[in-house]
Structure formats: structure tokens, C-alpha cells
Amino acid sequence: MSEFAAGLPPLAEVLDRARVVAIPTRTRFRGISVREAVIIDGPEGPTEFSPFPEYDDREAATWLAAALDFGWNAQPPARRDRIEVNATVPAVAAAEVPAILARFPGCTTAKVKVAERGQTLADDIARVRAVREAMGPAALVRVDANCGWTVDEAVTALTALTAFDIDYAEQPCATVAELAEVRASLSGTVRIAADESVRKASDPLEVARSGAADLLIIKAQPLGGVRRALALVEQAGLPVVISSALDTSVGIAMGVQLAAALPVGKLAGACGLGTVALLDGDVTRDSLVPVGGAIAVRRPALDAELLAQYRADPDRDTWWRDRVARCYALLRHGD
Incomplete structure (x- = not known):
């Protein structure tokens, strides 16, 4: 997956800007009652990495590429509001x-x-x-x-x-x-x-x-x-x-x-x-x-209190940060 390697921000910066959240669903959806996500406060605005836990690293890495692009790069102009x-x-x-x-x-x-x-x-x-x-x-x-x-x-x-x-x-x-x-x-x-x-x-x-x-x-x-x-x-x-x-x-x-x-x-x-x-x-x-x-069509501002309220448990925080690191390595170096 080295086609994504160009322009990647440093992993340390990505992890420093990342917060892992766990938000309950109102109704069970596709077997999910709590939705976990990594929210990253990128230079171009907040972005999200949230592949489902069962997806392997190779599939999830493409989701990380999307998150990093959205958080670090200007996006195509909007034709609708x-x-x-x-x-x-x-x-x-x-x-x-x-x-x-x-x-x-x-x-x-x-x-x-x-x-x-x-x-x-x-x-x-x-x-x-x-x-x-x-x-x-x-x-x-x-x-x-x-x-x-x-x-x-x-x-x-x-x-x-x-x-x-x-x-x-x-x-x-x-x-x-x-x-x-x-x-x-x-x-x-x-x-x-x-x-x-x-x-x-x-x-x-x-x-x-x-x-x-x-x-x-x-x-x-x-x-x-x-x-x-x-x-x-x-x-x-x-x-x-x-x-x-x-x-x-x-x-x-x-x-x-x-x-x-x-x-x-x-x-x-x-x-x-x-x-x-x-x-x-x-x-x-x-x-x-x-x-x-x-x-x-807009990008919402993050709220520090809500990020703290829905902060994932320490073991899930570690799990997601390790996943980010593995997926980043795939983007940087491929298989």
C-alpha cells in the first residue's frame, strides 16, 4: 500500500493528535451497541479513523489513508452547500x-x-x-x-x-x-x-x-x-x-x-x-x-468535554493506537 506513502504526516504527530472514543448507539445496529473511533485533530480540521474492529489491518489501512488525507490536506471544492x-x-x-x-x-x-x-x-x-x-x-x-x-x-x-x-x-x-x-x-x-x-x-x-x-x-x-x-x-x-x-x-x-x-x-x-x-x-x-x-456542508468543531466524556477505556485506547501504528506502517512501507 505504498501508493499512500507520499505526504504522510509523522506517526508520532498523528498519535499525539488522536483521541479514542466509545459512543453508545441508541439502537443496536449491525450487531453494534457501542461505536468506537479514533478522532484526530488534524491541521486542516478534525478527522476520523473508524474501521470496524473485525476488519484486518490491510483493509483498515485504507481507512487511515482517508483520515490522514482529510486531516492534513485541503479537499476538493464543494459544488453544493x-x-x-x-x-x-x-x-x-x-x-x-x-x-x-x-x-x-x-x-x-x-x-x-x-x-x-x-x-x-x-x-x-x-x-x-x-x-x-x-x-x-x-x-x-x-x-x-x-x-x-x-x-x-x-x-x-x-x-x-x-x-x-x-x-x-x-x-x-x-x-x-x-x-x-x-x-x-x-x-x-x-x-x-x-x-x-x-x-x-x-x-x-x-x-x-x-x-x-x-x-x-x-x-x-x-x-x-x-x-x-x-x-x-x-x-x-x-x-x-x-x-x-x-x-x-x-x-x-x-x-x-x-x-x-x-x-x-x-x-x-x-x-x-x-x-x-x-x-x-x-x-x-x-x-x-x-x-x-x-x-x-461543513466541518464540526471538536468539544473537549465530549471527548473526555466518551473517552475509551485504557485497554481499548491502547488497542486502537496499536492499530493506527500497524496501519500506518502498511501505508508507509506496503506489505
Whole structure:
């Protein structure tokens, strides 16, 4: 990964500017009840390193490259000053849906998690129905399976969910070939969006070349930062939605910057950047949460009291600092 080596700040400086936080979630999300992140007060503004703990160092190193670029380098100019965002509905019981949606005021698009381990298609249908009923017929409703279905399961589930006028299905299956098969089987009745097939792929352009998706979900941290993500979007030639990974407002600011810098015509609707609403805390007093269904393009200021309040336990602080050092070594020297 030595392609990231040029311009890296000294590791000692990165660690000196870093604070590790652990923020509870309001609702269990993808199995997470506490979100951990490294917040770094960079010269260009605060930045975030928050790959999920199960990701290996090589994958996580790309997230660190994004964080260092955002914290130490000027970013591409914004073409927009506000970014429309969607509500994000975790895999909760249908009865909990209205309370979740209330955290996203003004949003007219919702993304609903489906294919949760231990749940059934009936649970998914009930949750999506509850979202549609709460938001009304004019709203856009998307579903996200996070690779949770086989091809047959995806076709069966999405056929059933078409009753609720689904905008698109995000990553219904794990592989590009499976996405292509699902897309062909549904014959255009539901659009297919690729997420993991972009951000976790050795070749993030394969899904676009193969015609396996109608649009791409793009995340700044996993792709190495705003500039690298913009380059990928240009090469892919498909419309995109910018999303996040349950970040604090600092990480969300990176995604907002990416969405704001996209060329005219590339943004395919509301972005998945409203997820600070799912956290029970933040590192700033001026959180990047939806107001009137959108987020302003800005970088929030860190708050020392909140950084102290949500400071991670010493063992987790050490764990994350060691991880930063290992990932930095990969960026500097490669394998």
C-alpha cells in the first residue's frame, strides 16, 4: 500500500493528535451497541479513523489513508452547500419504526436494513411495510441486505418487497456474479445498488464493468479518501449515493465533503449520511444531523468535554493506537 506513502504526516504527530472514543448507539445496529473511533485533530480540521474492529489491518489501512488525507490536506471544492440525506432504519421490530424515523426530521427517503441474521423475511416485510405506512406513498424506500441473501433468497424477498415500491436494493448478495444474476432475474423491477462489491473489492470497478448494478454506494473512508473516491466515481460511469459507516459527526463531514464535490448529474438521490442520529452521543456540540431532511456542508468543531466524556477505556485506547501504528506502517512501507 505504498501508493499512500507520499505526504504522510509523522506517526508520532498523528498519535499525539488522536483521541479514542466509545459512543453508545441508541439502537443496536449491525450487531453494534457501542461505536468506537479514533478522532484526530488534524491541521486542516478534525478527522476520523473508524474501521470496524473485525476488519484486518490491510483493509483498515485504507481507512487511515482517508483520515490522514482529510486531516492534513485541503479537499476538493464543494459544488453544493447542503446534502439531502435518508433516514436509516436498523433491523428493528416494526413497532419501533416510527420512533426511529422521528430521529430524521424532514427526510423523505428511508433505507431499511433487511436480511438480518436470526430474522425472517416476514420480519423484513413487516419492517418495510411499517416504513411505507409511516412515510406515505410519496417517500422513497430502499432496502439494504449487506450481502445477507443467496440469489434465490434475494429474488424471492425482493419480489415480495416490490409491493412497497422499493427504490433500490443495496448489496442483496455477496459477489458481483450474484448481483448480476439477481439484477437479470428481476428484469428491471428493482434497481440493484452495489456497496461491499465496491468498497471491499480488490477491483472496485468490476461491478460497473460487468453490468451487475444500476448504481454504486460510495463511502469515503473505505476508499481512501475524498479524492480517490471521486476518481473511482468518474471511472465507474454510474450514478452514486454517498453513505457512511455509523461515523461520528467528524467522519460524516468527510462523506458530506465527498457528496458536495461530486460532478453535476452523478448524485442519485438522498445520501446515507444521517446516521449520527443513531448514536447516543457525539464529539461535537454541533452535530451533523438532518435538518429539514438535509445536512449542511461543513466541518464540526471538536468539544473537549465530549471527548473526555466518551473517552475509551485504557485497554481499548491502547488497542486502537496499536492499530493506527500497524496501519500506518502498511501505508508507509506496503506489505
